[in-house]
Amino acid sequence: MKTLVSQAVSRLARWGTKWSLWPPHLVTACCGVEVGHLFGSAYDAERFGMLPMGSLRQSNILIIEGTITLKMAKFVKYIYEQMPEPKYVVAMGACAIKGGVFYGSYHMVPAAKVLPVHAYVSGCPPTPEAVLKAVTKVQEQIAHAEN
Amino acid sequence: MDFPSPLSGDLVAALVFPGVLGIFGFLVVAIWLERKLVARVQWRYGPLYVSRPLGGLLQPVADLFKLVFSELVLPRHTNRLLFAATPILLFFAEGLPVVFIAAAPGVVMAPHSYGLAIAVVLVLLVAVLMVAMAWTEADKFTYIGAMREILLTAAYEVPLLLAALAMFLLYGTADPHKVVEVQSGLWGVLLNPLAFVVYLVALLMATTRFPFEIPEAEPEVVLGPYTEYGSTLFIYAFGANYVKLYVLSLLGAVLFLGGWLPAAGVLGVLITLAKMGVFVLPAMLVRAIYPRYRIDQALRIGWGQLLALSAAAVLWSLLAAWIW
Amino acid sequence: MVAVVLFIALFLAVLVLLVVVGYLFSPRRPSETKERRFEAGGPPYGPVQRRLLMQYFGYVYLVTVVEAAVGLALVAVLTADAGRAALAPLAAALVVAIAAVVAVVWRYFKLLADVRRWG
Numbered sequence: 001m002k003t004l005v006s007q008a009v010s011r012l013a014r015w016g017t018k019w020s021l022w023p024p025h026l027v028t029a030c031c032g033v034e035v036g037h038l039f040g041s042a043y044d045a046e047r048f049g050m051l052p053m054g055s056l057r058q059s060n061i062l063i064i065e066g067t068i069t070l071k072m073a074k075f076v077k078y079i080y081e082q083m084p085e086p087k088y089v090v091a092m093g094a095c096a097i098k099g100g101v102f103y104g105s106y107h108m109v110p111a112a113k114v115l116p117v118h119a120y121v122s123g124c125p126p127t128p129e130a131v132l133k134a135v136t137k138v139q140e141q142i143a144h145a146e147n
Numbered sequence: 148m149d150f151p152s153p154l155s156g157d158l159v160a161a162l163v164f165p166g167v168l169g170i171f172g173f174l175v176v177a178i179w180l181e182r183k184l185v186a187r188v189q190w191r192y193g194p195l196y197v198s199r200p201l202g203g204l205l206q207p208v209a210d211l212f213k214l215v216f217s218e219l220v221l222p223r224h225t226n227r228l229l230f231a232a233t234p235i236l237l238f239f240a241e242g243l244p245v246v247f248i249a250a251a252p253g254v255v256m257a258p259h260s261y262g263l264a265i266a267v268v269l270v271l272l273v274a275v276l277m278v279a280m281a282w283t284e285a286d287k288f289t290y291i292g293a294m295r296e297i298l299l300t301a302a303y304e305v306p307l308l309l310a311a312l313a314m315f316l317l318y319g320t321a322d323p324h325k326v327v328e329v330q331s332g333l334w335g336v337l338l339n340p341l342a343f344v345v346y347l348v349a350l351l352m353a354t355t356r357f358p359f360e361i362p363e364a365e366p367e368v369v370l371g372p373y374t375e376y377g378s379t380l381f382i383y384a385f386g387a388n389y390v391k392l393y394v395l396s397l398l399g400a401v402l403f404l405g406g407w408l409p410a411a412g413v414l415g416v417l418i419t420l421a422k423m424g425v426f427v428l429p430a431m432l433v434r435a436i437y438p439r440y441r442i443d444q445a446l447r448i449g450w451g452q453l454l455a456l457s458a459a460a461v462l463w464s465l466l467a468a469w470i471w
Numbered sequence: 472m473v474a475v476v477l478f479i480a481l482f483l484a485v486l487v488l489l490v491v492v493g494y495l496f497s498p499r500r501p502s503e504t505k506e507r508r509f510e511a512g513g514p515p516y517g518p519v520q521r522r523l524l525m526q527y528f529g530y531v532y533l534v535t536v537v538e539a540a541v542g543l544a545l546v547a548v549l550t551a552d553a554g555r556a557a558l559a560p561l562a563a564a565l566v567v568a569i570a571a572v573v574a575v576v577w578r579y580f581k582l583l584a585d586v587r588r589w590g
Contacts, residue, residue, distance in 0.1 A: 015209065047191075082507070222506050256478055286508055375509055454576065
């Protein structure tokens with residue numbers, strides 16, 4: 001009985017989370033422009049249920065928009081920590097993967113060293129379609145997650 | 148007054164429309180409709196893939212499940228009990244005025260000869276709870292949001308009250324049934340168009356829809372009074388405005404658009420529902436059309452043009468009642 | 472009366488139930504950071520500097536309650552049969568009240584225009 005209930009709850013919660021990924025406004029670098037496109041008329045991430053939120057208390061997906069400098073990494077970490085529990089991270093752009101044009105720079109960190117990343121998007125900058133693809137990948141991860 | 152169904156009219160009112168099911172159903176449909184309409188204006192699709200055949204109608208349901216099953220954070224610096232209780236109270240208080248509003252002959256929870264007037268008063272009393280909520284959160288964004296909410300309340304209250312007063316004067320009654328009966332010839336919107344205009348603008352201000360979306364202006368104060376809320380409490384804090392829209396549009400349909408006329412019974416309920424759209428659709432669409440006023444501009448409108456218009460509406464009603 | 476009680480009970484029950492369900496079944500990982508005040512992504516420095524003072528709540532009540540109560544009283548008088556006879560004096564009282572409000576508003580509009588000009 002208890003497992004049945006928890007299974008049903010988990011299914012419902014995963015379905016809801018899958019279709020309602022709300023990112024907070026956090027722009028660390030120039031990929032933010034592409035994220036602006038993501039919610040504009042041509043690409044429309046709202047089709048997948050994404051909605052940019054102002055406050056961290058309601059949001060559950062963090063899109064790392066490009067380069068994270070050491071100075072910004074503290075705040076990225078802080079924002080991630082403040083988000084409520086089921087939370088996902090998409091790292092966007094070559095800089096967030098390995099450094100991109102700033103490869104080897106003393107003052108930048110790849111996203112994986114700051115946060116647990118669920119999906120990467122390659123490109124410099126990535127097109128909004130690529131970001132949407134990563135979001136759908138996160139959605140699949142959520143849908144197929146174990147309890 | 149009988150209602151042709153296995154349940155009596157007042158129970159239908161309590162359970163289905165305008166009661167509990169109506170409020171939550173409206174929340175789902177209104178949020179979906181708003182996102183869809185705004186998306187249409189902005190050349191987008193809006194919520195879609197969550198349920199393709201239904202055009203994304205399940206989007207607010209998905210949002211609800213996500214919010215309910217996400218972690219509830221109670222900040223350390225607040226009084227946790229009050230922090231959890233105030234949004235519940237706010238949502239409840241916003242829904243309370245429907246007790247006195249009839250959706251069809253007999254479909255009213257508490258028939259009262261001053262029913263509609265009491266409903267208006269109950270709507271006006273809620274702002275205190277919103278401020279209490281913001282105070283409990285103890286945050287600088289909620290502080291600014293609450294101050295703006297108080298100022299805006301002071302600006303729209305008098306015109307809203309005067310608009311309703313003008314209609315009561317004209318009809319000579321505040322009983323929901325009699326108010327609709329009087330309108331069997333001409334609807335209230337034709338009898339006193341000034342009051343209707345004032346009511347519509349005051350409705351936008353009261354529900355902080357877009358030209359007056361000042362307390363929760365996102366670029367300025369994050370989410371205003373709702374900033375600290377997540378999880379289920381966010382649904383209540385944020386949904387309270389939609390409940391207010393529901394109540395005010397139901398009230399407006401009865402006051403200005405002849406309520407359930409020309410039918411009664413189940414058809415009457417449906418007609419009331421359709422007439423609510425006259426208030427709800429503009430409130431959704433202005434979001435995509437208008438920019439936001441500054442607080443001083445909004446106050447100027449409330450205390451200036453709107454107050455003058457509402458006073459004129461009262462005079463119009465006095466004259467009309469005198470000639471009648 | 473049954474309907475009102477039923478409505479209130481059901482409405483409150485649904486509201487509380489959703490919160491309880493969320494509290495019981497949602498994943499919980501409380502941390503010190505999470506329970507801090509929201510400061511748009513940065514850590515808060517000390518207690519909040521400005522907050523709403525409790526003693527001003529009286530004024531909030533004044534703003535919201537008094538007009539509402541006066542309005543209800545007006546409606547009660549005007550829609551009663553006896554009240555219709557007393558329409559003229561009441562209308563006069565109403566006009567005087569609105570005139571007082573208009574005078575105050577006009578004064579502040581002038582002040583506001585002055586502030587605009589130099590601000």
